[in-house]
Amino acid sequence: MSDPYGYQAYPAPAAPPTAPPERPKTLTYAVYGMWLGGLLSIVSTVFLLTMDTTEMKTLMVTEMEKQPTYDPSVLDAREMADVFVPIIQIGGTVLGLIFLGVWVWMAVMNGKGRNWARITATVLGALSLAGSMSSLANVAGNAALGGATMPTSTVGTVLAVVDPFLVVAILVLLWLRPSSAYFSAVGAARKAQRTGYYTG
Template sequence: MSDPYGYQPYPAAVAPPTVPAERPKTLTYAVIGMWIGGLLSVVSMVFLLTMDTTEMKTLLVTEMEKQPTYDPSVLEAREMADVFVPIIQIGGAVLAVISLGVWIWMAVMNGKGRNWARIVATVLGALSLAGSLSSVGNIAGNAALGGATMPMSAGNVVLSVLDPLLVIAILVLLWLRPSSAYFSAVGAARQRERSGYYAG
């Protein structure tokens, strides 16, 4: 006997929310750019670990000897340089490994359409650009004033130019309309899924 009030013991199943089947090319290119950024981190680490440290040590010695508080009777400048340069190299290598991990993390999460990852990538990209501009400004200022600058290989110079250009390209691609539409669609589907409005 049917219920006169139309009561149904089980709710009708609703089709699960669908995520857009195809990721837009703008986002795909941004993700590819992130993988390239990770690769550049590895290349930068290789350059750092294999560079000729002689010029860097000489520069450090010269700069230390210029300091009014420098006292060779306490610690000789050459010995200090011999200690500091390997620390600089190891520290740079550690930062490159961390950078690689961040690039991979952002590539995977943005590729999945996670909007929080796009926001994190934007913040990190802005910080990276600010750091690049600061470094360029310091180098240009030191050169103009006749100050010393850290020696850089041709490879490092190329990387210092490529990295900010890559970051800018990625950020633009992440916020173009097709990418934004995809992030919104994925976010809406995940929200409906969390709300439990479908049975399956």
């Protein structure tokens, strides 16, 4: 029977989804690790800019002169060191600033529960690990075969060892079950908000 007043019954609106849960400790620790990675980038950059270039040039010249194929009449080791050390400093500083920006970006976006940021961090972390392993393998291979190796400081060596472990720890924390559940919940809440069912 039709309503004489012209009222129409509408289905009850869907209940709004529950708000995303509190960020789990696993993700919080991963974010802390990213901030630590950014701090290490700053330390590495500052150290590179303030290091004793005289010592580095001397080490580089010594390393070049030890090579059996070195010919001072063709290539002057001191001149090469004078050219390459500033290039290494400038290049290292630029890379350090880029790494700092990436660490901060990933820390903020992952902390907000953005799943694309977790995927991006995973890809970047895998590339970082591959680069670290390749560098370590090259250094070990050159040392074993008596080839040339780039002089490194104690700080540089410590950072080179700490960084891969930090990356692995962050990636594991990002993909543990509590973190995954949080990313899913945040994604569902954002999707619901875009469709108008959620205003929290």
